[in-house]
Every structure is written in structure tokens, then in C-alpha cells.
Amino acid sequence: GGIITQTPKFLIGQEGQKLTLKCQQNFNHDTMYWYRQDSGKGLRLIYYSITENDLQKGDLSEGYDASREKKSSFSLTVTSAQKNEMAVFLCASSQGKNTEVFFGKGTRLTVV
Amino acid sequence: GEKVEQHESTLSVREGDSAVINCTYTDTASSYFPWYKQEAGKSLHFVIDIRSNVDRKQSQRLIVLLDKKAKRFSLHITATQPEDSAIYFCAARDYGNEKITFGAGTKLTIKP
Numbered sequence: 001g002g003i004i005t006q007t008p009k010f011l012i013g014q015e016g017q018k019l020t021l022k023c024q025q026n027f028n029h030d031t032m033y034w035y036r037q038d039s040g041k042g043l044r045l046i047y048y049s050i051t052e053n054d055l056q057k058g059d060l061s062e063g064y065d066a067s068r069e070k071k072s073s074f075s076l077t078v079t080s081a082q083k084n085e086m087a088v089f090l091c092a093s094s095q096g097k098n099t100e101v102f103f104g105k106g107t108r109l110t111v112v
Numbered sequence: 113g114e115k116v117e118q119h120e121s122t123l124s125v126r127e128g129d130s131a132v133i134n135c136t137y138t139d140t141a142s143s144y145f146p147w148y149k150q151e152a153g154k155s156l157h158f159v160i161d162i163r164s165n166v167d168r169k170q171s172q173r174l175i176v177l178l179d180k181k182a183k184r185f186s187l188h189i190t191a192t193q194p195e196d197s198a199i200y201f202c203a204a205r206d207y208g209n210e211k212i213t214f215g216a217g218t219k220l221t222i223k224p
Contacts, residue, residue, distance in 0.1 A: 031210045042118070042201060042216035043156075050210050058211065059113065090155060098144040098163060098205065101212060103155045 002027035004104035006091050012110045019078040021107045023091030032074040033092040033101070036060055036085075043090065049074055081111045114139040116204050118215030126223050131189045133218045135202035138183065144205040145178060145185050150217070151198045159200075160187070189220075197222045 004025045013019045025032065031050050035043040035058075045058030047066035055066055063085070065077040074091060091104040119134045137145075146161035162169045162176040162185065169176045175188040189196055202215045 033212070035214070043214040045211065045213065048210060056209070056211070059213075092156075094210070097210060098161075100158045100161070101146065101148075103148075103157065105155045 002029075002102070004091055004093060004102055006089075006104040006107050008107060009105070010108050010110070012112060013078070013081045015081055015083055015111055017081045017111075019081050019109070021076045021078075021089055021091075021109075023074045023076070023104060024072055025074075025091075025093040025102075025104075026072065027093055027095070027102065028071070029093035029095050029102075030071070031094050031096060032068065033094075034058075034064075034066060034074065034076045035090045035092065037088045037090055037106070039087075046076065046089075078109070081109070083111045085109065086111050114142055114204055114206055114211070114213040116202060116213050116215040118202055118218055120218045121216065122219045122221070124221045124223055125192055127192055127194060129192055131192050131196070131220055131222075133187045133200055133202065133220070134184065135186065135204075135215050136182075136184045137204040137213075139204070139206065140180075140183065141207040142204040143207045145176070146203050146205070146212075147174075147176065147187050148201045148203065148214075149198045150201065156201065192222045194222050194224070196220060 033048040034046040044060045049068040088106040094101040143164040148156040
């Protein structure tokens with residue numbers, strides 16, 4: 001088995017601040033994802049990456065940057081935090097097409 | 113891009129009865145349809161999936177049906193138990209890439 005570790009668990013930032021969320025997986029999976037979960041709105045895809053140094057935009061990429069410098073890690077940067085993006089950010093990974101996706105426990109972002 | 117609609121935002125059934133959650137999708141090219149469960153305060157975990165080459169799949173008390181013509185798929189939970197109470201998410205994966213689109217979630221409550 002493996003695990004996806006997201007850090008930090010809770011992140012408090014000021015409006016306009018640049019904030020970085022980190023994710024590590026030890027499954028040796030090729031594909032990694034960042035989703036944002038807002039209450040009552042399900043999960044929306046921000047970025048995904050199918051291999052090291054690859055980046056693919058999701059439906060909600062505006063206002064975010066991502067980086068996949070190593071196969072095992074995928075980071076997400078909120079370029080300028082806004083109060084309306086307080087949510088839980090979920091990192092996930094999978095081995096490839098039509099295989100199970102595993103999720104981390106999330107980072108809860110609060111913007112003050 | 114793909115859109116996944118989850119028809120029931122909440123669902124309440126008596127313990128022992130069956131629960132059915134329905135989803136529709138828009139992209140005829142989608143070929144993989146997983147379901148995830150999120151218990152209170154926890155992250156998502158995989159429960160069952162179905163690929164487009166079959167129209168029914170069962171795993172213990174879980175049954176997934178896929179109607180490709182109607183672009184509809186559903187999760188049936190039989191003989192429900194209190195531990196089935198959770199939010200269930202349906203999803204669809206594009207055929208040509210790794211992108212997974214989720215529905216908004218259905219909060220299932222099992223009443224004693």
C-alpha cells in the first residue's frame with residue numbers, strides 16, 4: 001500500500017498572499033491531481049500531471065500555479081489568495097487510465 | 113469538456129432498504145465511471161467502478177449500472193447499513209486523457 005501526504009493540514013493566509021500547498025505520494029503513481037472541494041459543490045479539478053514536469057489545466061486553473069518537479073510530489077500555489085476560495089484542497093494520484101484514484105486527507109485553506 | 117450531474121443532493125433511506133444514486137454525463141467518449149465515498153470529516157475513498165465495455169458490475173452490496181445510450185449511470189446500495197451513511201460522488205474519466213470530472217455529491221443518510 002501507499003499513502004498521499006498533504007501539508008499543511010490547515011493553512012491560514014491573508015488576502016492577496018501567495019500560498020503553497022504540498023503533496024507527496026509513495027505509490028510511484030504517474031498521474032497526480034489537485035482538486036478543490038467547496039461545500040455542496042463537489043470536487044473541481046484545478047491541475048493534473050501525467051508525469052514528472054508535465055502540467056495540464058483543469059476547469060479551475062485560473063489563479064493557481066502547479067509544479068511537478070519530481071514524480072512523487074505535486075505542489076499547488078494560490079497566486080493571490082481571495083476570501084471566496086476558502087475550501088479544502090485535495091491531492092490525488094493514480095497509476096493511469098481506468099485505475100483507482102487515491103486521495104490525500106486535504107488541506108483546509110482559510111483566507112482572512 | 114465533460115460535465116457530470118448528480119441528481120440527488122440528499123437521500124434518506126431506512127436501514128435494510130436499497131438506495132439508488134443517479135448520475136448523467138455529457139461526453140460520449142467517456143469510458144470509465146468510478147464512485148467514491150466520503151465519510152464525515154474524512155477524505156474520499158474508492159468504492160466501485162464500471163468501464164464502458166459492460167453495463168453492470170456488482171461488488172457485494174454495491175451494484176453499478178451503465179446506460180451508454182442515455183449517458184446515465186447509477187449506484188445501487190442494497191441492504192443498507194448505518195455505516196453506508198456518507199457523501200457519495202460519481203465521476204467520469206475522458207477516454208483520451210487522464211482528466212476525471214466529479215459530480216456534486218449525494219449525502220446519503222441511513223435511518224434506523
